[in-house]
Amino acid sequence: MAAKARYKRVNEQNKYGMIMATVAVALLLVVVLIRSMSLVQKRDMYHAKIDTLQTQIEQEEKRKEQIAEFETYTTTRKYIEQVAKEKLGLVYPGEIIFKDKSAGK
Template structure:
């Protein structure tokens, strides 16, 4: 009878231990699941931010290229002539100017 009580206690302790281990594993599974969902949401947010920033970088690169082309254009003789005509009213020698009648 004493042996039977010892066996019963061991089975009871074994079941309690298994229940505790199962509870801990389930809690870990729940925590990992929630963190996984949070990380996926953060990843989507960061991907959207990365896309927006890449678009800004591309726009700024295009703008930089336009500014460089304009800088090169302003150093040409044609640009100097246009500015002289438009802003200073200068004309080339032998050029005929038509003035509209009032």
């Protein structure tokens, strides 16, 4: 009889231990799932940020090319003449300038 009681007590302790272990594993699984969802959201946010930054890089590369082209253009004689005419009002000797009377109104 004592052996049966002891066996029953050990068996109940084993069941209690198994239940506790199962609960602990389930809690760990829930925590891991929650953290993984959080990490997935962060990953998606970072991918969106990378796409945005990549677009900005492409825009800045285009702007860089435009600036390089403008820099080359500003060293040409055509540009110098254009600025001299438009901003300084200079003309070549013997050149005639016609002004539109309606443009001044």
